[in-house]
Amino acid sequence: MEGTGLRSDARDNRDRVLEAARRLFSEQGLGVPMREIARRAEVGPATLYRRFPTKQALIDAAFADEMRACSGIVRDGCADPDPWRGLSAVVRDITELNAVNQGFTDAFVSSYPGAADFAAHRAGMLRALTGLWRRAQRAGAVRPDSVVDDLILMIMAGRGLPVGPPELRVAAARRFAALILDSFRASPAAGPLPPPARVSAAAVSGGG
Structure with missing residues (x-):
């Protein structure tokens, strides 16, 4: 006993x-x-x-639960036969997941270099997201001068969403995701982008 x-x-x-x-x-x-x-x-x-x-x-x-949730979000998005719909769901759901947990966002974008499991997690997510991104571009849904690194920039920028009650974070995340998706969408009126910032390589390698 x-x-x-x-x-x-x-x-x-x-x-x-x-x-x-x-x-x-x-x-x-x-x-x-x-x-x-x-x-x-x-x-x-x-x-x-x-x-x-x-x-x-x-x-x-x-963060074991968050890692499983993140993997599920990306897996479901990649499985959607409509790549824009799948990418949109990934952007919305990951933005909301990260908004309510600053620590998970930090680990995902390598702020803590010792988080080795996150390096493997990021690499797998980036491979899957790159495939989804390219499918959406081939379908004419995502602007052709964008790169998957722009999605990583979005995740990094999401770290600046306001702190406060969970409902405020979620509302801000949903608004932010909608604005980001609008900027990703292919449009004849869209102006040219500056050269891409290749941040995905730093994320995979564990750089801050």
């Missing part, structure tokens, strides 16, 4: 640490000190490090 109680306590401590980490990463990004996470979780630093020896391990565990 004593062993069962200890396992239950350890599980409770782990759950509290993950909940505190998700909340703090969402509010402040990945720069939150581990000691602050321990304090918010009401556990000692030794307990935190026993469960998560590195910050990378904590980030990986805290």
